[in-house]
Amino acid sequence: MEFSIKSGSPEKLRTGALIVGIYESRKLTAAAAALDAASKGRIGEITGSGDMEGKAGSTLLLHKLPGVAAERVLLVGLGKEKEFGAREYRDAVAAAVRALRDTGASDAVCALADEAPRKSGGARALRQAASAVLDVLYRYDTHARHKKDESRALAKMAFTLPKKCSASAAEEALVQGAAIGHAVAFTKTLGNLPPNVCTPTYLAEQALELGRKSGIAVTVLERADMQKLGMGSLLSVSAGTRQPPKFIAMEYRAGKKADAPVVLVGKGVTFDSGGISLKPGEGMDEMKYDMCGGASVLGTLQAIAAMKLPINVVGLIPTVENMPGGAATRPGDVVKSMSGQTIEILNTDAEGRLILCDALTYAERFEPACVVDIATLTGACIIALGHVTSGLMANDDALADELLAAGQSALDRAWRLPIWDDYQEQLKSNFADMGNIGGRPAGSITAACFLSRFTKKYKWAHLDIAGTAWKSGKDKGATGRPVPLLVNFLLERAGKL
CATH class of the missing domain: 3.40.220.10 (Leucine Aminopeptidase, subunit E, domain 1)
Incomplete structure (x- = not known):
């Protein structure tokens, strides 16, 4: 277009x-x-x-x-x-x-x-x-036998110049809008791909390809690298699958050298069976969308690179497949996270927080201005907020306000929920520093409270996109959210809005 x-x-x-x-x-x-x-x-x-x-x-x-x-x-x-x-x-x-x-x-x-x-x-x-x-x-026809005829497709769109808007500002806005649109499409396609194609290895290959095209520095950590770093929590999730885990680190450096980066952390569970705590069969095919947080980080980095945004951004994507198997992690197991904190696994289907916590610890090495993690984390968020708005939790009010404003501006809204210390009580364990679940009450909040234990050294916000990352039914497919929110957030930080 x-x-x-x-x-x-x-x-x-x-x-x-x-x-x-x-x-x-x-x-x-x-x-x-x-x-x-x-x-x-x-x-x-x-x-x-x-x-x-x-x-x-x-x-x-x-x-x-x-x-x-x-x-x-x-x-x-x-x-x-x-x-x-x-x-x-x-x-x-x-x-x-x-x-x-x-x-x-x-x-x-x-x-x-x-x-x-x-x-x-x-x-x-x-x-x-x-x-x-x-x-x-946007059309997803990657695996369709008959492709849509594009010979008569709408290929050019012009807009009349709005009043009180200079031609240069209008042109820049169209470049930004196109970058966001293409990034949303990229994010959608990654989400829509079948899980036998979009594996952790495939996501890592996509990150490397994006890096080659856009000049983003990309590092992919393998299992041995994660073992050396002590990422026992992350590795526990991939124990039952033949698909090797990957930890993707992407560095976009277009801001001032001395400026601390914004770090985006995206959950990349390419298929979530629930592990030993197996999910019900109905609708399990939609668990290919459990990597949409990671996809949104890739899409956001693609967008800001296309805009040549003058800002420093790091993208971290811990990516695994969660499957049952002879070597799979069991309920009752205790694992040690990169931070040194121990976790009792009470439910292997609460796996997203287990990979995110090690990524949040890894983020400390970048001495970030702030960290935002994005994850299809809890079904409880869908119960609380439906499919209209993403859940937002944060340990810093100013950062939360920035993200809420960015979502409002982008028409990709979020709603803030509390993470008061009162909720931390639900994560107590008799056998480790914490359990990985806090029971049914306030499930989205206790998941965020779990993550907050690994974010003490920086400003942090968490976006639970379980209700907004994809649609079910006749319009089934990934939505590309919250790429618009994240890009607007970074545009504002870069002084380009």
Whole structure:
């Protein structure tokens, strides 16, 4: 997809399709009004007849509108004008692309920029629009026998320049939006791949390839390296599988040499059977998505490298497969983490925290400005927050506020939960420093409390994406979240928002 900025009167723009908006009161946007005048009231006739009432998400495609240079005009319903905000703007762009993607139009101009919410600014609107376009056009057909014919696909999208937004700012916003969109697609594909393809070794190969393309330094630690470091907690998870564990460390250094890096830690369980604490068979195929935290770290690094963001970021991805077997870790076993703390394994299906805790200890060597871990960690988070928002827990209020604001700006929201010391009581063990679970009450919180025991030396936040990393049902597939949140967080830190 090629993005650009176009200027000129809407009726004179030569394109395969011109997108203009109609509010629910049948009120025409400025661009739609210009086309109405050029066509001698044709759009007004259409809205007056009830064919387009402006309901949010509705579309109507017109061909060869008199007096208009565009081959097609797509009317998009924007809903109620007073309720039209950033999310409604993004949804309108997405609805337009869905309506156009199978029409044969190879290029389009979106003239919705001036309807973007005033508070968000034109640049933010364009960033959202570009990523929305790529999100709608994403297709996973890696293992499909018959590939989709792309010869008639929408390949170019131009946007009219928003008011009070310079051309240079608009161009930069489109570059950022495209980088986010491509990163989300990359993250989705990694999540959607079958677990017999996307193994820990495959993830390590993808990290090395990304490093070669983008100049990111990549190190992959093997089992022997992890044994020397004392990562007994991480290695206990991979004890029952033939797939070797990998520990991926990626260093993106484009900021000042003296600046401490932001460290992102992503859970990379490429398939989670539950181990000896075997999961129910129904829906177990979706446990290939248990590496989406790791995938989101790869996607985020791809995005900031494409933007050439002036910041230092380290990505750490502990990646394993959790399987039952003769050598598998058992409930009741005690393992020693890299930090020296011992853990009684009460449930082998609470494995994500076991690999993350060693990665969080490893993060200390980078003397980080802050650490954010991302994990499909607990089903309890889905019960608490559903599939709308990610769970956020942190040991630093300012860092938590940054991430919440980034999620709001990116339309990829999180909600903060407490990790008060009162909850730590649930992790007590008679046989080790702690148990790896704290019982059914507040399961997401006690999981974060477990991780917090390994983050005493830096500012830390935890994103539980169990409810947001993928969808089930007819739209089954990875979502690419929380890449938009993470990229906005880093854009803000780099002073580029």
